[in-house]
Each structure stands twice: as structure tokens, then as C-alpha cells.
Amino acid sequence: MKSLLLQSIAKHVSLTEKEEEIVLNACSSSTFKNKTMLIKPGDEAHFTYFVLKGILRSYTIDDNGTIHILSFATPGWWMADMYSYLTDKPAILYVDVIEECEVLILQKSDVENLYSKVPKLERFFRILTENNLVANQQRVLDKMALTAEERYEKFLQKYPTVVNCLPQKYIASFIGVTPEFFSKMKSNMLRKK
Template sequence: MKNLLLQNISKHVSLTSEEEDIIFNAFEKASFKAKTIVIKPGDEAHFTYFVLKGILRSYTIDDNGTIHILSFATPGWWVADMYSYLTGKPAVLYVDVMEDCDVLILQRCDAERLFTEVPKLERFFRILTENNLIANQQRILDKMALTAEERYEKFLQKYPDIINCLPQKYIASFIGVTPEFFSKMKSNLLRKK
């Protein structure tokens, strides 16, 4: 548990053992069962989750009841409603548990304290935020320029470990197509191989 978090951080910054202890002690561990909604629109989401085990997803639901999945979070990934986390305003996203999970939770106020105590952590989160911004921009560009098949191929590259754990309708939502279209597309891809 501690190792996975510290491995994640050490991809971007080097920490002393004292800094590692300070950081790790700021997190709370929690476990959630599948189908638990951990954030919903209107909540005050002043925390972020680091996934140790399981799968979470972030999404929104439009006025027609259609789910639009923004991301999946698997072990070693972070998930939050960043709008609420950074602004202190009510959440706009849902974050729910797709597969029983263990997470580490970091409160925003604890993160702020850590930025002072371990300045390297602020750099780490800046890098994560920049990477997230780049990934979101690329996803928007992909949606405008790539075919559904190409977006599916990118999904397979990004989430190779969970492809068999997810219902097809969630993959369809992530790549921006209906479940029916996705099913036909997948059949056509299998025939081509």
C-alpha cells in the first residue's frame, strides 16, 4: 500500500525517507464495495483518491440520462472531481466504484499542509495536473479527429489491464458511441482479424 503510493510519486520526484513518512501519514485508507458512489454532483469533494486495488470511474449524466465516462482509475491512478477539489465548490461529477476497491484518501487541507512541509509534493501534483490537462486535450482532439475504431484502439492502449473487467457499455461511453454502435464496430473488427 505504502509502496504503490511512493512508487507513483517517485516517478516524478525523489523523496527522503522522512518525507515519505510525512506524506504517507497524511492519507487515510478506505475500502469501498462495488457500486458505491463516493462522489456525486453537489457534494463538497475536498479530497482525492489514490487507488490501491479495484476500479473507479468518473462520469457525468446528461439531461437525457446518458452516462458520459471521463476516466477509469485503476491501481496506481488518482481520481477526484477536480473542479470541486480545486475550487471548493460543489462537485459536478460522479465517482463510483466498479470493482471492490481500497484507496488512500488525501484531504485538500492536508495536501496544502504537505505542500509546505514537503515542497517536492507540490511539484509532483503540478506534474500530475499538467499530464491530466494534456491527456484531456488529446482526448478532445481524438474525439474530433479519430474514428470510433481508432478511439477504441487508444482505449486498449491506455487501459490494457481492465478491458475484460468492464461491461461493453462503459467502454462505449468512454469512447463516445452508443452500446449498439460499439457492438457492431467490435464485430466488424473481429471479422477483419
């Protein structure tokens, strides 16, 4: 399973066998059951998860108790509270397990050490950060300019393998609508087909 991490890295940079070994040795692995809370606001979250199996989600809860899902991480994806990770301040997000998962965990201090030992990783993580920035900007623009149906279609494109694994209320939260609206919208979409 750790080869999934190496495949992910290989999409952007080429590592030698020795460098691959250094990277894998820097990671710890863990398995978490469904509904396990990995990060909550106030935690020191100076680490990132690489998903080997299962699904993670990150979200926030507003003053009315409404959950707003920021992202899902499926196999081959990374998940972190980037605010805490980058600023060394307490976490502002929740991250939990929505399908039993196996992850690799990389501490920020280990990443800094890896940059010295395997300089190519700075390029790899810069590319990931840039891709994340672009995706987040696009999501904000989509929220302003697209209909809920169009946002749902984009969700289906982005997460085709997990759409049937997720509760409908999670998908509704991700696209920014209530579960009731989402249910009506899906019914209307089915009627149109």
C-alpha cells in the same frame, strides 16, 4: 500497498524516508465495495483518491439520462472531481466503484499542509496536473478527429489491464458511442482480423 503511492511519487520526485512518512501519515485509507457512490453532484469533494486496488470511474449524466464516462482510475492512478477540488464549489461529477477497491484519501487541506512540509510534492502534483491537462486535451482532439475504432484502439492502449473487467457499455460510453454501435463495431473489427 501504500508503497504503490511512494512508487508513483518516485517516478517524478525523490523523497527522503522522513518525507515518505509525512506523506503516508497525511493519507487515510478505505475499502469500498462494488457500486459504492463516492462522489455525486452537489457534494463537497475537497479530496482525491489514490487507487491501490480495484477500479473507479468518473462520469456525468446528461438531461436525457445518458452517462458520459470521463475516466477510469486503476491501481496507481488518482481520481477526483477536479472542479470541486480546485474551486471549493460543489461537485459536478459522479465517482463510483466499479470493482471493489482500496484507496488512499488525501484531503485538499492536507495537500496544502504537505506542500509546506514536503515542498517537492508541489512539483509532483504540478506534473500530475500537467499530464492530466495534456491527456484531456488529447482526448478532446481524438473525439474530433478519430473514428470510433481508432478511439477504441487508444482505449485498449491506455487501459490494457482492465478492458476485460469492464462492462462493454462503459467502454462504449468512454469512447463516445452507444452500446449498440460499439457491439457492431467490435464485430466488424473481429471480422477484419
